[in-house]
Amino acid sequence: MRLLVVEDEVRLARALQKGLRSEGFAVDISHDGASGLESARVGNYDAIVLDVMLPRLSGYEVVRTLRRERNWVPVLLLSAKDGEYDEADGLDVGADDYLTKPFSYVVLVARLRALLRRGAPERPAVLVAGDLVLDPAAKQVARGDATISLTAREFSLLEYLMRRAGEVVSRLDLLEHVWDSYGVSEANVVEVYVGYLRRKIDTPFGRAAVTTVRGVGYRLETDGG
Amino acid sequence: MLLSTVALAVGLAIGVVALTAVLRFGLERATDDAAAQTAGDVASLIDEGRLPDPIPAGGTTLVQVIDQQSRVLAASAGGDRLVPALNAEQLSAALSGPQTVPGAQFGVSGPVRTVARQAGPPATPSIVVVGVPAGDIDDAVRIARTALIVGYAVLLAVLAAVAWRIVGATLRPVEALRAGAEKITGAGSTDTLPVPASGDEIRRLADTLNGMLGRLESSRRRQRAFVADAAHELRSPLASLRTQLDVALVTGTDPDTADLLAEVDRLTGLVDDLLILARADDAAPPPREVLDVAELAEQVVLRYADARVPVTAGRTDNRAPVVQANPTAVARVLANILDNAVRYAATNVTLSVGAAADGGAMVIVTDDGPGIPAADRRRVFERFTRLHDARDRHTGGSGLGLAIVGELVRQQGGSVTLDDKSPGGEPPGLRVEVHLPSGCAVVGGSPSAT
Numbered sequence: 001m002r003l004l005v006v007e008d009e010v011r012l013a014r015a016l017q018k019g020l021r022s023e024g025f026a027v028d029i030s031h032d033g034a035s036g037l038e039s040a041r042v043g044n045y046d047a048i049v050l051d052v053m054l055p056r057l058s059g060y061e062v063v064r065t066l067r068r069e070r071n072w073v074p075v076l077l078l079s080a081k082d083g084e085y086d087e088a089d090g091l092d093v094g095a096d097d098y099l100t101k102p103f104s105y106v107v108l109v110a111r112l113r114a115l116l117r118r119g120a121p122e123r124p125a126v127l128v129a130g131d132l133v134l135d136p137a138a139k140q141v142a143r144g145d146a147t148i149s150l151t152a153r154e155f156s157l158l159e160y161l162m163r164r165a166g167e168v169v170s171r172l173d174l175l176e177h178v179w180d181s182y183g184v185s186e187a188n189v190v191e192v193y194v195g196y197l198r199r200k201i202d203t204p205f206g207r208a209a210v211t212t213v214r215g216v217g218y219r220l221e222t223d224g225g
Numbered sequence: 226m227l228l229s230t231v232a233l234a235v236g237l238a239i240g241v242v243a244l245t246a247v248l249r250f251g252l253e254r255a256t257d258d259a260a261a262q263t264a265g266d267v268a269s270l271i272d273e274g275r276l277p278d279p280i281p282a283g284g285t286t287l288v289q290v291i292d293q294q295s296r297v298l299a300a301s302a303g304g305d306r307l308v309p310a311l312n313a314e315q316l317s318a319a320l321s322g323p324q325t326v327p328g329a330q331f332g333v334s335g336p337v338r339t340v341a342r343q344a345g346p347p348a349t350p351s352i353v354v355v356g357v358p359a360g361d362i363d364d365a366v367r368i369a370r371t372a373l374i375v376g377y378a379v380l381l382a383v384l385a386a387v388a389w390r391i392v393g394a395t396l397r398p399v400e401a402l403r404a405g406a407e408k409i410t411g412a413g414s415t416d417t418l419p420v421p422a423s424g425d426e427i428r429r430l431a432d433t434l435n436g437m438l439g440r441l442e443s444s445r446r447r448q449r450a451f452v453a454d455a456a457h458e459l460r461s462p463l464a465s466l467r468t469q470l471d472v473a474l475v476t477g478t479d480p481d482t483a484d485l486l487a488e489v490d491r492l493t494g495l496v497d498d499l500l501i502l503a504r505a506d507d508a509a510p511p512p513r514e515v516l517d518v519a520e521l522a523e524q525v526v527l528r529y530a531d532a533r534v535p536v537t538a539g540r541t542d543n544r545a546p547v548v549q550a551n552p553t554a555v556a557r558v559l560a561n562i563l564d565n566a567v568r569y570a571a572t573n574v575t576l577s578v579g580a581a582a583d584g585g586a587m588v589i590v591t592d593d594g595p596g597i598p599a600a601d602r603r604r605v606f607e608r609f610t611r612l613h614d615a616r617d618r619h620t621g622g623s624g625l626g627l628a629i630v631g632e633l634v635r636q637q638g639g640s641v642t643l644d645d646k647s648p649g650g651e652p653p654g655l656r657v658e659v660h661l662p663s664g665c666a667v668v669g670g671s672p673s674a675t
Contacts, residue, residue, distance in 0.1 A: 012464060102460060102463045104467075105471030
């Protein structure tokens with residue numbers, strides 16, 4: 001397993017390299033954000049340990065750039081900031097885990113193992129289908145440059161469809177994942193809400209992102225319709 | 226409030242007593258005068274030997290004329306013709322002044338005021354006794370007293386109510402201020418006191434107090450930000466130390482002692498800097514002594530023999546400026562400025578000492594590094610400021626160096642000025658001027674940026 005450690009504290013980086021190597025990892029080191037990003041792009045790493053406060057490019061920016069480039073390598077952020085918003089921001093830009101300095105090396109290694117177990121499937125922080133963009137953290141939806149205002153239910157419906165873009169999702173599936181057990185009073189509630197959604201994301205733009213598959217359910221087109 | 230009402234009530238009570246006393250005195254005097262007048266008239270009739278019987282007397286006035294043997298010689302229409310109205314004792318008292326006797330003796334109800342006087346020829350003297358029923362006086366006084374007490378009670382109630390309202394209206398903003406002050410807990414609240422709409426002293430008081438609260442709050446916020454920043458700064462070397470030791474423990478190898486020491490040095494430096502700043506915030510400045518600035522500067526420069534760029538010391542003139550200052554503080558100021566210069570200089574750093582126009586000392590440190598943009602020159606004196614967000618710790622330092630320079634120079638009464646070394650040059654470099662006044666410091670100087 002190959003790891004990249006991006007950390008501007010030379011001695012800390014050296015100690016991490018030494019320890020992780022003894023665990024059997026191959027470890028490369030970068031001392032600033034820009035060179036870290038470059039290494040992450042070209043080296044085929046299995047995980048990245050990334051400091052937040054880095055010279056030239058912050059850890060947040062490195063993660064955001066990697067995710068924008070559809071690079072799903074697992075990232076563990078290290079930060080001296082322990083504010084809950086700092087941690088939430090780090091995870092929302094696309095990192096997979098967050099440790100506050102000073103951290104326990106043993107915990108760091110265990111978390112790295114957990115990240116490696118999960119592998120690197122696509123887990124975008126921002127969902128994209130063509131020009132249709134949904135940001136779950138910011139609760140924002142946009143079609144091209146136009147911001148679209150959705151209700152909470154419409155938002156969850158679209159998020160679920162976008163997470164399974166290209167697949168046919170059954171009405172029952174939607175009912176189970178978008179509505180809670182007690183919320184449904186009408187049998188055709190899914191149809192009604194898909195209608196609402198189309199009126200907001202498709203009709204004004206002359207598009208058809210949500211396709212009805214007769215007798216089965218709905219499909220969100222990967223190209224945004 | 227209660228006190229003033231009680232005082233008012235006591236005053237009014239005294240007034241009632243005094244007024245009724247005066248009223249009674251006046252009425253009795255009028256009655257006595259009338260009685261004496263009647264007695265005089267009757268006496269002159271006796272003297273003239275023309276005493277009629279019954280004696281003519283107006284209204285309710287009763288008159289008796291008696292001889293030495295207490296026999297009644299004559300009486301007015303309502304008077305007793307057989308028995309003298311007064312006994313011997315009362316008679317002798319009445320002869321010396323007006324007396325009050327029970328009305329039964331005169332055959333009337335209520336008290337009677339009596340006067341008596343001698344009349345007639347000395348050989349056969351007789352005594353005129355005049356009695357005037359005084360029940361009217363008591364009635365009048367009683368009515369007056371009742372009226373006064375009732376009137377005063379109403380007056381007192383009205384005055385108390387008015388005073389209550391006025392005092393209440395005046396003090397209500399004060400009470401609002403008090404209630405507002407009670408609500409301010411100091412725990413992270415940014416509350417202010419309620420400001421009354423009026424434009425009076427209380428409003429000014431509220432404004433002043435709110436200003437004070439605002440200043441306290443901003444000072445508290447600065448302090449808290451400083452503590453948070455300090456904690457973050459301390460975390461980095463701690464994290465490095467912990468990881469190095471953790472790794473050594475887990476891998477069963479020896480930690481790199483030099484690396485550990487380097488982190489401990491960093492921690493020590495950071496704690497030292499924080500302590501200097503904490504002490505600089507205290508009121509008492511360190512003791513001053515006569516200081517040869519050029520000599521001290523040369524000693525400081527000697528420590529930079531192994532620096533990454535050469536540091537040269539020089540003098541701008543032949544005079545050796547002497548100032549009153551704390552040598553430790555000045556040495557720290559020069560070292561921090563030199564540290565900074567060495568960190569950023571491309572090829573060399575120079576330090577020169579000269580006399581300032583006011584007789585103090587002027588130390589100038591220049592480097593040929595990237596310089597500091599004019600817009601940032603004030604900010605670099607704030608705590609934990611690193612420009613460019615370049616948190617490159619090999620070059621970045623703790624972020625406290627120039628803050629300490631600013632504080633210590635201010636404490637010594639001097640000033641620091643930042644400027645380009647070669648304006649318009651590329652890079653512009655940096656020129657730091659430290660001015661130390663010669664004599665006793667004027668406290669209140671501050672780092673300035675030009």
